Amino acid sequence: MKCAQCEELFTDLVNHELAPAEKEKVERHLAGCPDCTLELVSFKQLWGEMEAVETPVPSAYLKVKFQAMLETYKESVKEEENTAWDTLKEQWKRLWKVQPRWPMAYNLAVILAGFAITWWVAVPQKTGDQGQQLKVLSAQVTELKQTMMLTMLENPSASERMRAVSYTTELKQADAQVIDALLTTLDNDPNVNVRLSTLDALSGMAAYPEVREGLIRSITGQKDPLMQSAIADVMLKLQEKRSVGSLKKLLRQKDLDHGVREKINQTINSLI
Amino acid sequence: MNTLTDNSIMLKVKAGDLDKIGLLFERYNRPLYGFLFHMTYQRETSEDMVQQVFYKMLKYRHTFTGSGEVKHWMYSIARNVLKDQVRRKKLAMSGESVEVVASHVAAGLTPEEHLEKKQAKLALQKAMARLSEDYREVLTLNKFQELKYHEIADILGASETAIRTRVHRAMQELKSIYVRMEQ
Numbered sequence: 008m009k010c011a012q013c014e015e016l017f018t019d020l021v022n023h024e025l026a027p028a029e030k031e032k033v034e035r036h037l038a039g040c041p042d043c044t045l046e047l048v049s050f051k052q053l054w055g056e057m058e059a060v061e062t063p064v065p066s067a068y069l070k071v072k073f074q075a076m077l078e079t080y081k082e083s084v085k086e087e088e089n090t091a092w093d094t095l096k097e098q099w100k101r102l103w104k105v106q107p108r109w110p111m112a113y114n115l116a117v118i119l120a121g122f123a124i125t126w127w128v129a130v131p132q133k134t135g136d137q138g139q140q141l142k143v144l145s146a147q148v149t150e151l152k153q154t155m156m157l158t159m160l161e162n163p164s165a166s167e168r169m170r171a172v173s174y175t176t177e178l179k180q181a182d183a184q185v186i187d188a189l190l191t192t193l194d195n196d197p198n199v200n201v202r203l204s205t206l207d208a209l210s211g212m213a214a215y216p217e218v219r220e221g222l223i224r225s226i227t228g229q230k231d232p233l234m235q236s237a238i239a240d241v242m243l244k245l246q247e248k249r250s251v252g253s254l255k256k257l258l259r260q261k262d263l264d265h266g267v268r269e270k271i272n273q274t275i276n277s278l279i
Numbered sequence: 280m281n282t283l284t285d286n287s288i289m290l291k292v293k294a295g296d297l298d299k300i301g302l303l304f305e306r307y308n309r310p311l312y313g314f315l316f317h318m319t320y321q322r323e324t325s326e327d328m329v330q331q332v333f334y335k336m337l338k339y340r341h342t343f344t345g346s347g348e349v350k351h352w353m354y355s356i357a358r359n360v361l362k363d364q365v366r367r368k369k370l371a372m373s374g375e376s377v378e379v380v381a382s383h384v385a386a387g388l389t390p391e392e393h394l395e396k397k398q399a400k401l402a403l404q405k406a407m408a409r410l411s412e413d414y415r416e417v418l419t420l421n422k423f424q425e426l427k428y429h430e431i432a433d434i435l436g437a438s439e440t441a442i443r444t445r446v447h448r449a450m451q452e453l454k455s456i457y458v459r460m461e462q
Contacts, residue, residue, distance in 0.1 A: 015447055017447075017450070018443075018446050018447040018450050019443060019447070022421065022427075022428070022446070024427065024428055024443070050450075050454070053403075053450075053453070053454055053457065054422075054450075056403055057403060057407075057418075057422050058422075059400050059403070060400060060403050060404055060407065060423075061400060061404070062313040062316065062317065062423055063312075063313075063316055063322065064309055064312065064313075065308060065309065065312040065322075065325070065326050065329065066322075066326065068326070069308060069312070069326045069329060069330070070304070070308070072326070072330055073301075073304050073308070073329075073330060073333060074301075076330055076333065076334055077297065077298070077300065077301065077333075077337075080297065080334065080337050080338075081297050081298075084297070
């Protein structure tokens with residue numbers, strides 16, 4: 008062992024961090040090297056003097072401050088928990104009255120319609136004039152529902168749009184505007200759940216030829232595996248043989264989900 | 280008899296028994312303060328930083344997994360608090376205010392100590408203050424906090440060999456500064 012190597016191990020030696028073999032080597036070198044022995048003495052002296060270096064202790068005030076901090080922190084945690092609980096309650100409440108204006112208008116309209124129908128049924132001795140008024144009134148109610156639905160479909164909240172879609176199932180008759188709006192939603196809505204409920208609503212309107220055609224057209228445009236599989240189901244349910252072409256086109260997509268591919272193959276086989 | 284390990288205390292704190300952190304405060308406020316003091320030489324700032332360390336331990340208690348030592352985690356937090364403090368207040372951490380440091384240290388001594396060790400203490404304290412931050416940090420942890428190489432390695436996120444070398448170089452540097460001052 009050279010002197011430089013030995014000196015390098017002084018820190019480890021005083022720190023008791025030397026492996027026994029290394030320690031032995033150092034000791035053997037020191038025994039035959041007065042220079043290094045002197046060096047070690049001076050090193051140990053410095054190391055010892057460092058112990059005299061004062062490390063002050065914190066003031067008693069630190070503990071007081073710590074206790075205060077701890078109490079404040081505990082309070083804030085409690086508040087946070089309360090706030091979290093409040094938020095939860097608030098959300099729960101909101102579930103039942105999301106954006107009150109439209110649903111309220113809708114409810115009002117339904118109640119009005121209810122009154123009108125009761126009036127119509129309970130008062131059979133209606134004049135021709137009243138019958139006419141009633142027709143106008145119920146036409147207005149339907150129109151109101153449609154307008155509301157169309158407006159709600161534009162709502163940025165996905166749950167509101169789903170609600171709008173669900174309203175359409177209550178419409179006895181759907182006009183071209185509603186069908187068109189639903190088909191547009193089916194193709195373009197960013198939320199897959201909205202698209203799925205739209206598909207559901209549209210499958211209930213299969214009596215309209217434009218709905219069937221729109222659904223077939225929509226097949227190739229669907230990118231989400233969920234939608235692809237759901238639309239295949241609808242085609243099977245409607246026994247829509249005209250959809251086979253579009254379904255086959257979908258099969259040609261390279262990145263089509265494996266499960267969806269199988270399902271579409273099955274659908275095509277059942278349809279043919 | 281106090282048989283609760285640091286880790287089991289901290290796990291209790293994590294589970295929601297926030298008062299238990301008081302036990303860790305009792306055990307570690309002094310060493311942490313000592314470490315932060317040797318890195319800044321500012322008493323009040325060091326106390327504030329100790330406070331911040333415990334606040335952060337509470338705030339980030341959910342991140343404590345129990346796989347490592349609480350002590351090492353505390354020192355890591357202390358190092359981060361220190362870095363933030365330096366960034367915010369541009370704390371002078373090198374030996375620029377050596378005279379101030381020396382008087383700070385001298386203020387904490389008894390009259391007997393004054394006579395006895397005054398010279399050596401002041402000179403060494405000055406030499407320590409002139410060390411680079413990296414060197415002062417490892418020496419403080421090793422010598423004053425009595426931490427083993429592997430513990431320092433854990434706190435600093437370095438290898439044990441790197442720490443071994445750094446402590447050795449820090450001692451060499453300290454010695455050469457000390458010798459120069461004596462001349």
